[in-house]
Amino acid sequence: MKYDVIIAGGGASGMTAAITAAGRGCSVLVLERMEKLGKKILATGNGRCNLTNSFLDQDCYRGEKPGFPYSMLEQFGVPETLDFFQSMGMLTTDLDGYYYPASMQASTVVDTLAGKIKSLDIDVKTEALVEEIKKIKDTFYIKSGKDQYQGRNVILAAGGMAQEKLGSNGSGYGLAKSLGHTVTDLFPALVALESGEPFFKYLAGVRNGSSLSVYVNGQKKVSQEGEVQFTKYGISGIPVFQVSRYAIDALRKKKKVEIILNLMPEQITLKEMMEYFRKVGSYKTAEEFLQGFMNKKLAFTVLNRLKIRPETSVKELGQKELRQIRTMIQKFTVPISGYKGFDMAQVTAGGVSVKEVMEGTLESKIHRGLYFTGEILDVDGTCGGYNLQWAFTSGYIAGNQIKAGNQ
Incomplete structure (x- = not known):
């Protein structure tokens, strides 16, 4: 089977991308290295999950090109994120501009996203490390252990290097490099x-x-x-x-x-x-x-x-x-x-150079059909829900680009 999109990484951005693409009628496969989806989300906000923040200015994001996220945040920002979760039956609460699930439990966020993925019949493979991605003509071939998958599009949502025990081991950077992309210097941030x-x-x-x-x-x-x-x-x-x-x-x-x-x-x-x-x-x-x-x-x-x-x-x-x-x-x-070090950092500074990615779609300028989302990109936010907001925004933006094979 050739999927419309294969998503490497089942974190916040990967799950959002999967839900968005599947909602457009696309066939979707999510490959997640850990034993379950969204493990890193569970540790955010001291277990309460600060989803997003109503305050936004030019200093909220950093990187090689700090202004890169802002046009996309206008497409899918705080109101759209809150509506997105409400549409899946999850209520949020506003604490002085910091938004949390009303339950004040990060597990609610994970369960909401994972439950929606299950309802959309999205294929999910856990404990599946993506080892290789090759593109031949208009098809991506992905190797994970003994298995090989084919997709018309690929979304690299493999995270950064912060807190490997929660899933971010930096493997996505090697995949990006193998596809001809530049990765800027990587170092811990919010630490x-x-x-x-x-x-x-x-x-x-x-x-x-x-x-x-x-x-x-x-x-x-x-x-x-x-x-x-x-x-x-x-x-x-x-x-x-x-x-x-x-x-x-x-x-x-x-x-x-x-x-x-x-x-x-x-x-x-x-x-x-x-x-x-x-x-x-x-x-x-x-x-x-x-x-x-x-x-x-x-x-x-x-x-x-x-x-x-x-x-x-x-x-x-x-x-x-x-x-x-x-x-x-x-x-x-x-x-x-x-x-x-990275084991105590909340996020990774540096990543796939945004100079090689289309602003507004997150598609690679090197390979058509290849997209990048979340922490793998050279975009890191300050404390207060900004990194999760970027995950949701970038996941939605990339997922919204995918078309079903019969379209």
């Missing part, structure tokens, strides 16, 4: 950053609302704000994930990377507040003084980095020491020496 500073072992477990800025060779590159998590190896948390791509890209180019934290970004009158607290708490030690307005471990670390003895009487702190403390609180410098 924790490492620092060699010894005080992090002491700070491990501390969470603090902070603003942070990435400096590369002394030049400010990007800023974020939110809850920073201190770990034994460095810093983590959503604001760190958001800026990690810039830090990692610079590190890979052997540049000096520092993150400067403002540990009290909302305290715009820090000087006056500290003067007042010093006056009313003149009986305190320097450590007790700082503990009145910040985490105990952070307070100790600030003093330790400044070589101010914690037991020093607050009355002995002069204006010079108070100024140093303020500066340390507002400019807590963290040298970045490394980053966590």
